[in-house]
Amino acid sequence: MRVRILSSDSVRAAIDMPVAIDVMREAFGALAAGEATVPVRVVLETSHGVSLFMPAHLKERDSAGVKIVSVNEGNAQSGLPVIHAVVIVLDTLTGCPIALMDGTWLTALRTGAVGGLAADLLARKEAATVALFGAGVQARTQLEAVRCVRDITEVRVVSRTTKSAQDLAGELSGVDAISLDDPDEAVAGADIIITATNSSTPVFNGALVGPGTHVTGVGSFTTEMREVDATLVERARVIVDHKEAALEEAGDIVGPIRDGLISEDVIAGEIGDIVLGRIAGRTEPEEITYFKSVGNAVQDVAVAARVLSVAEAEELGEIFDL
DSSP, X not given: OXXXXXXXXXXXXXXXXXXXXXXXXXXXXXXXXXXXXXXXXXXXXXXXXXXXXXXXXXXXXXXXXXXXXXXXXXGGGGTOOSEEEEEEEEOTTTOOEEEEEEOHHHHHHHHHHHHHHHHHHHSOTTOOEEEEEOOSHHHHHHHHHHHHHSOOOEEEEEOSSHHHHHHHHHHOOSSEEEEOSOHHHHHTTOSEEEEOOOOSSOSSOGGGOOTTOEEEEOSOOSTTOOSSOHHHHHHSEEEESOHHHHHHHOHHXXXXXXXXXXXXXXXXXXHHHHHTTSSOSOOSTTOOEEEEOOOOHHHHHHHHHHHHHHHHHHTOSEEEEO
């Protein structure tokens, strides 16, 4: 079989953030319309981390594949990325693998892109100030995506390590960027709040979130992790990427349900429902909105299919006979 191998550089060359946001719009619309098959992802725990196996099939585009992603927190001590991933694209006619591509950057890109889509659908049009919790790759792509859909003029970065927040703030151009140690100060008056951390406890006080604020949470992906508190969830119009997955994996939502503070009805709908026009996004200017994403394989396969299409047209990557 002939397989096209695409490095991180090739993936970056094949797709940018604005295109990725459009791909997410199509992908989540397909998911909400029942035009995508996404089996429950397989979680394999090891002695040093966890590996996730995430398959999907987009029916209309007839694109299929699987992402394998590993999260090993100890990698940071060795100077390695915490997250490693690859995506395998399948030929649906023959079942043969036709592409193997780096999935680490693709994961960050597609996660950022759905955050950008959420901001486009839920944040106020005049939103200009971002409070960003986290300073890693995920935080960077979230901010990049939001800047694609809103005219952001101020960014406040909060990170567990002050230096990483200072470094990110120093890298940003075209905005007033500062690093802050005080979460309350970061949240005060922010139009958009983004959490992209691996925290197991809320990173800010939900009672301090002002009317009209949009919040996106992408860091927590287990029931024992919480980046936002129950107060924020209770106050907000809650939209998720996929309801079934959120109720299985999103500790920010599952925790308050388990504690008897809210019910499943707190979830107003999925982002795909907004894309399809089934439900409204923001219903009033003063409403607080909260988008929670735990990630879905439909994102990976949709982006991988677009990358492969461009790679074939522009002859990116290397082809190997296996």
